[in-house]
Amino acid sequence: MKQFKLLYLASELSPFAVAGGLADVTSALPKALKNLNQEVRLMIPKYKSINERKYVLREVIRLREIPVTVGSQTAIASVKSAFLPDSKVQVYFIEVGDFFARPGIYNDPKTNQPYPDNAIRYAFFCKAAIETLKKLSWQPEIIHCNDWQTAFVPVYLKTLYMGDPFFKGIKTIYTIHNLTTQGEFDVEVAEKIDFDKSQVKKGGMFYKDGKLNLTKAAILFSDFITTVSENYAHEILTDDKIGFGFREILEEKEDKFEGIMNGVDYAVWSPEKDKYIPFKYSKEEIEKKIENKKAMLLRLGMPFNEDVPVIGMISKLTELKGFDLLLEVLDDLLKEDLQLVIHGDGERDIAETLLSYAKKFPKKISVSVTYDEKMAHLIEAGSDMFLMPSKYEPCGLNQIYSMRYGTIPIVSPIGGLFDSVDDIDEESGLGTGFVMEDLTAESLLKAIKRALAYFKNKEKWVEIQKRIMEEDFSWDISAKRYLDIYERVMTGDEI
Structure with missing residues (x-):
C-alpha cells in the first residue's frame, strides 16, 4: 500500500473542540489513515475553549510569530502541538491574533448567532495553515479540507500561491459534510479575503445566488470532492432542495465527486x-444492557419497567431533524405504552413545546435541552430504540452507534440513513431497523408502531439486537476508499 503525506484540515476536532459530528470524523479518519501506515497530520484553530494543560499542548519554537496577511489586515500566528488521544497523529493548533480567542467556535454563545467576521477568521486560519507548512518545511502531497471553513485552501493554492514552488504538485480534496452551511457571505467580503468583487459577479468563482459562496469556489478549485454517504451524493445531484442548486456545479466535475459513508470509532x-x-x-451478554436502561431512567427521574420500551433521541431540535413530524404525532404517540428520552438543543419554539409535554407527562417523556457527552452514551446504551425522523441527514452517526449498542434504529429514508439502515422485513425478520416509507407524520407513527409491535416479541427482538451489533461501520473500510481516491488523484488516473 502506497504511503502518502497527508494534511487533514478542519475547523473542529474531538475531543479538543466539538460543535457537531464533524469533530468525530476529524478525529477518527486520520487515526484510521495512520493505522494504514499513512503519514498524516492535523491542523485546527486554537480556540479559547481548548484546555492546553489537559491535552498537553506544547509550543513549537520555530512556529512562533508567523505574520499572516489577509486583505488589508496582518495578524501574528503562533502554533502549538499535541497528539490525538490514544494515537500518534500529530495535531497543530493555530492561534491567529485574537480571531479564535472567543467563547464560541462559530457562534456567540450569548446570541447564538454566527460571528459577523467568520469569513475573515477562517481565511486567516487557512492562510496561517499554508504559511505554517512552509515554516515546518513539511510538504504534504495531499491537503484534505472539510467544509467551508477550510474552503480557502484549494482556492488560495491555485491563485495566490500558484507561483510558489513549495506548493507545486500538492493536490486538494474537499469533503462536503453538510450543505446547509456553505459559507455564504455578502459580496463586500471578497476584498477582505484577498479577492476582487468581480469574482462575486455572475460567472465569478464565488458567485452563487447573489452571494459570495465559499463552498462553490472550493468545488471549482479542488482536485476531488467527496461527501459523507453515497445516497447523499445522489440526492445532491438529483434533488435541488437537498442539493441547494449545486447539481450543475458538481456535474461539471464529471467523475471527481463521490460519496463515502462516514465510519465509526468503535474504540469510543x-x-x-x-x-x-x-x-x-x-452481544454475548446482551442481558446486561437493561442495567443501563435502569440507570438512565433513574438519572432522569422516570419509572423503570422492563416491558415498556424506551425510545431515545440525541439531536438538534429542528424541523430538518423531523421534530415538526414528531410534534404532529406526539399526542397519539404518548397514548402508546412507551417512554421517550430526548437530548439536544435547537430551535426555541420546538424546545419549549417539548418541555411542556415533559412537564405534563413526566413519567413518559424526558427532555434535556443541552448536550452532555456522558448522557449521550447512556442514551445509546439505555434505550431500546433510537429515533431519527430527519428530513435532511447527509450521513448520520447515531443510527450507526445505536446498532453497535443493540438499540434498534427507527429512521427516515434519506441521506446516510438510507445507506446504513435496512428495513426489517415483516416475514423473515431480516433487516437492521425500521425505515419510514416517506417524510410524513403518518409514516413516522406507522414506523414507530411497527417497532413497538416487534418489541413485544422478546425472542425476535433479541435476535435483531444481536444481529445489528455485528454490523461493521468501522473507519478502516472508509479510510481504504479515501486512500484509493488519494492514489488516483496523485497519479491522475480517471476515476
Missing part, C-alpha cells in the same frame, strides 16, 4: 469499551 462507541456507561456489555 462500543458497549464493551464505553467509559461513560455504568454497565459494559456485549
Whole structure:
C-alpha cells in the first residue's frame, strides 16, 4: 500500500473542540489513515475553549510569530502541538491574533448567532495553515479540507500561491459534510479575503445566488470532492432542495465527486469499551444492557419497567431533524405504552413545546435541552430504540452507534440513513431497523408502531439486537476508499 503525506484540515476536532459530528470524523479518519501506515497530520484553530494543560499542548519554537496577511489586515500566528488521544497523529493548533480567542467556535454563545467576521477568521486560519507548512518545511502531497471553513485552501493554492514552488504538485480534496452551511457571505467580503468583487459577479468563482459562496469556489478549485454517504451524493445531484442548486456545479466535475459513508470509532462507541456507561456489555451478554436502561431512567427521574420500551433521541431540535413530524404525532404517540428520552438543543419554539409535554407527562417523556457527552452514551446504551425522523441527514452517526449498542434504529429514508439502515422485513425478520416509507407524520407513527409491535416479541427482538451489533461501520473500510481516491488523484488516473 502506497504511503502518502497527508494534511487533514478542519475547523473542529474531538475531543479538543466539538460543535457537531464533524469533530468525530476529524478525529477518527486520520487515526484510521495512520493505522494504514499513512503519514498524516492535523491542523485546527486554537480556540479559547481548548484546555492546553489537559491535552498537553506544547509550543513549537520555530512556529512562533508567523505574520499572516489577509486583505488589508496582518495578524501574528503562533502554533502549538499535541497528539490525538490514544494515537500518534500529530495535531497543530493555530492561534491567529485574537480571531479564535472567543467563547464560541462559530457562534456567540450569548446570541447564538454566527460571528459577523467568520469569513475573515477562517481565511486567516487557512492562510496561517499554508504559511505554517512552509515554516515546518513539511510538504504534504495531499491537503484534505472539510467544509467551508477550510474552503480557502484549494482556492488560495491555485491563485495566490500558484507561483510558489513549495506548493507545486500538492493536490486538494474537499469533503462536503453538510450543505446547509456553505459559507455564504455578502459580496463586500471578497476584498477582505484577498479577492476582487468581480469574482462575486455572475460567472465569478464565488458567485452563487447573489452571494459570495465559499463552498462553490472550493468545488471549482479542488482536485476531488467527496461527501459523507453515497445516497447523499445522489440526492445532491438529483434533488435541488437537498442539493441547494449545486447539481450543475458538481456535474461539471464529471467523475471527481463521490460519496463515502462516514465510519465509526468503535474504540469510543462500543458497549464493551464505553467509559461513560455504568454497565459494559456485549452481544454475548446482551442481558446486561437493561442495567443501563435502569440507570438512565433513574438519572432522569422516570419509572423503570422492563416491558415498556424506551425510545431515545440525541439531536438538534429542528424541523430538518423531523421534530415538526414528531410534534404532529406526539399526542397519539404518548397514548402508546412507551417512554421517550430526548437530548439536544435547537430551535426555541420546538424546545419549549417539548418541555411542556415533559412537564405534563413526566413519567413518559424526558427532555434535556443541552448536550452532555456522558448522557449521550447512556442514551445509546439505555434505550431500546433510537429515533431519527430527519428530513435532511447527509450521513448520520447515531443510527450507526445505536446498532453497535443493540438499540434498534427507527429512521427516515434519506441521506446516510438510507445507506446504513435496512428495513426489517415483516416475514423473515431480516433487516437492521425500521425505515419510514416517506417524510410524513403518518409514516413516522406507522414506523414507530411497527417497532413497538416487534418489541413485544422478546425472542425476535433479541435476535435483531444481536444481529445489528455485528454490523461493521468501522473507519478502516472508509479510510481504504479515501486512500484509493488519494492514489488516483496523485497519479491522475480517471476515476
